[in-house]
Amino acid sequence: MQIDNLSNIKVLVWDFDSTLYPPQPKLFTAVREAEYQVIRDHTGWPRERAMAEFKKLHKVVTPSGTQITANLTKIPVVQAARETENYFDRRKFLGKDLLLISLFQKLIRYQHVLVPNGIKEKITETLEVLGVPITTFQSVITPETTQVTKPNSKPFELVLEFTKLPAAQHxxxxxxxxxxxxxxxxxxxxxxxxxxxQVSPETDGVDLIISQVYELSDLLS
Structure with missing residues (x-):
């Protein structure tokens, strides 16, 4: 993307985990262990089998850990998300982020839509810890809304339905x-x-690459 084209953007659509805060290896481990535990709860499998069955599907069938958990347990994806998030708490790994607070203050002229793969209640609690209230976002589209997780296209389609603006302005x-x-x-x-x-094996279809989310402060404000 040419920087000049950023002037056409009207809506910022945000992922949540490891986007609004830096990757947290210990949190990632806690999430994965929570997914294994939910699988064990519903199947009776030992941890080793739950982990092995999870890895068979991960990225081969879907990159969504929540969807894999739902597939293996045969429960709805929203239930899988809720049960998984009952086993970990993002707030234990995160704290107030003054740079993130400043970023959203500078980007106030944009519409903001949050599209996480998590549960709204837990996302709301974590945003409070980070210092960015949920009311910062004009819309929050979660699996509770869509009954699916990203990369399914439905959350993104609902973003466009909400804003009623051309896709290129997002x-x-x-x-x-x-x-x-x-x-x-x-x-x-x-x-x-x-x-x-980080290095991604797949960057085709990416218009802009930044190393930290805070860089958007200068690019968009």
């Missing part, structure tokens, strides 16, 4: 190219990959 911001960005790009949105200095 900038989808996320940390996972396959999950957050490619589905948005297919609908015509612009895309921004927050790499956090």
């Amino acid at each position: 900038l989808m911001i996320g940390d996972r190219v396959e999950v957050d960005l490619l589905p948005a790009k297919k609908l015509g949105m612009q895309t921004c990959w927050v790499s956090w200095n």
Whole structure:
């Protein structure tokens, strides 16, 4: 994306985990263990089998851990998300982020839509810890809304239904190219990959690459 084209953007569409805060290895481990535990709760499998069955499907069938958990347990994806989030708490790993607070203050002229794969109640609690209230976002589209998780296109379609603006006036911001960005790009949105200095094997369809989410402060304000 040419920087000049950013002037056309009216709506910022945000992923949540590892986008609005830097990747947290201990939190990632806690999430994965929670998914294994939910699988064990419903199947009676030992941890080793739950982990093995999960890994068979991960990225081969879907990159969504929540969807894999739902598939293996044969429960609705929303139930899988709720049960998983009962086993971990993001707030234990995060704290107030003054740079993030400043970022949203500078981007106040945009519409903001949040599209996480988590449960709204838990996302709301975590945003409070970060210092960015849920009311910052004009719309929050979660699996509770859609009954699916990204990379399914439905959350992104609902974004366009909500804003009623051309897809090209939306900038989808996320940390996972396959999950957050490619589905948005297919609908015509612009895309921004927050790499956090990681390397992705797939960057086709990414219009803008930044190493930290805070860089958007200078690019968009």
